[in-house]
Amino acid sequence: VTTIEAIGASKTGQAVQKAWLDVDVMQCGYCQAGQVMAATALLNTTPKPTDKQIDTAMQGNACRCGTYVRIREAIKTAAGVDTKDSREV
Numbered sequence: 001v002t003t004i005e006a007i008g009a010s011k012t013g014q015a016v017q018k019a020w021l022d023v024d025v026m027q028c029g030y031c032q033a034g035q036v037m038a039a040t041a042l043l044n045t046t047p048k049p050t051d052k053q054i055d056t057a058m059q060g061n062a063c064r065c066g067t068y069v070r071i072r073e074a075i076k077t078a079a080g081v082d083t084k085d086s087r088e089v
């Protein structure tokens, strides 16, 4: 079992944490531990996810601040894929 405290121990977890900071995803931070865990799990199984795959994988994590567009951009940044369309809804 991996918890949020240890997520940075993996290469994927580190990439997600860095992307979260680079894209400035967090607002209140309430949902972020779950978002980071779900994003890391997605990238572990799908290294280059499409927007649809990201949206499907992340749909169980609600964010009351509505940072979904930045979350998608951060996941794509962590995956090393083009983010030019990430801010389009």
Ligand code: FES
Pocket (backbone or CB within 6 Å): 025, 026, 027, 028, 029, 030, 031, 032, 062, 063, 064, 065, 066, 067
């Ligand atoms: Fe506030 Fe997601 S950042 S609930």
